[in-house]
Amino acid sequence: MKTSGLSSPDGPGYYFDLMIEFQQVYKSYGRGIDTLADVTFGIAQGEFVFVSGPSGAGKSTLLKLIAGLDVPNRGTVLVNGKNVGKLPGRFRPYLRRAIGTILQDVHLLSDRSAFENVMLPLTVTGHSRSAAAKRAHAAIERVGLSGKDGLRPQELSGGDQQRLAIARAIVNRPGLLIADEPTANLDRESARRIVEVFRDFNRVGVTTILATHDESLITDYATRVLLVKEGRVTDGGKRTPRLGGEVHA
Numbered sequence: 001m002k003t004s005g006l007s008s009p010d011g012p013g014y015y016f017d018l019m020i021e022f023q024q025v026y027k028s029y030g031r032g033i034d035t036l037a038d039v040t041f042g043i044a045q046g047e048f049v050f051v052s053g054p055s056g057a058g059k060s061t062l063l064k065l066i067a068g069l070d071v072p073n074r075g076t077v078l079v080n081g082k083n084v085g086k087l088p089g090r091f092r093p094y095l096r097r098a099i100g101t102i103l104q105d106v107h108l109l110s111d112r113s114a115f116e117n118v119m120l121p122l123t124v125t126g127h128s129r130s131a132a133a134k135r136a137h138a139a140i141e142r143v144g145l146s147g148k149d150g151l152r153p154q155e156l157s158g159g160d161q162q163r164l165a166i167a168r169a170i171v172n173r174p175g176l177l178i179a180d181e182p183t184a185n186l187d188r189e190s191a192r193r194i195v196e197v198f199r200d201f202n203r204v205g206v207t208t209i210l211a212t213h214d215e216s217l218i219t220d221y222a223t224r225v226l227l228v229k230e231g232r233v234t235d236g237g238k239r240t241p242r243l244g245g246e247v248h249a
Ligand SMILES: Nc1ncnc2c1ncn2[C@@H]1O[C@H](COP(=O)(O)OP(=O)(O)OP(=O)(O)O)[C@@H](O)[C@H]1O
Pocket: 029, 035, 053, 054, 055, 056, 057, 058, 059, 060, 061, 062, 213
């Protein structure tokens, strides 16, 4: 991928492998206030990044811009070198599949089993029913929900519902996983276990971006923090989490 003129927190070479690039991005929702203003940063392939900041700061907005669910008013958002804001409509399904997205409202289908919820993203990808079922079972196993395939979302605990949302997000094997407050409403222990599920995916190479305002999770797990506050994004750079975990390049 090409380099950019961005300053690098880690010296030359860092931006050669950029997966996500924000270049002077502005986003407002038409009330004269910029939710995001002049935001410039890059995320390299394989990073494990937390997006933090107070409620209403713009964390969800930032994630939606990456996922192509919203477009900037000014500036450029590149994902894998593609300008997401200008992506022709016919390419959007490919972007959706390249990014595993877990938004704040989990949007699991309550009238379908856990297995059927995970199968859904595969129905549009042209897999045979048996190949899709194999993948769905593998995804369910990867997030630790084996044996719960037949349960409906409302029969699962809050933590297990998040696991199910993660299984559905990764079933198409995306290279990028983004999750908005995936541990909200979970007790401390369940929250940690969910972050560890994400960390396991990151360890096998999935670039992972988690929005949270939970400082203890950041202390324990973050290898890099982007702080969103009053429309600005401050890059905290690389850090060593309390619970170890290697810092990715
Ligand atoms: N679709 C929208 N239309 C109008 N305003 C919006 C929209 N989405 C977000 N906003 C506004 O933009 C600001 C940032 O919202 P955002 O949801 O990105 O913040 P956040 O940091 O994720 O907050 P929280 O932690 O509470 O989820 C808020 O003032 C919000 O009201």
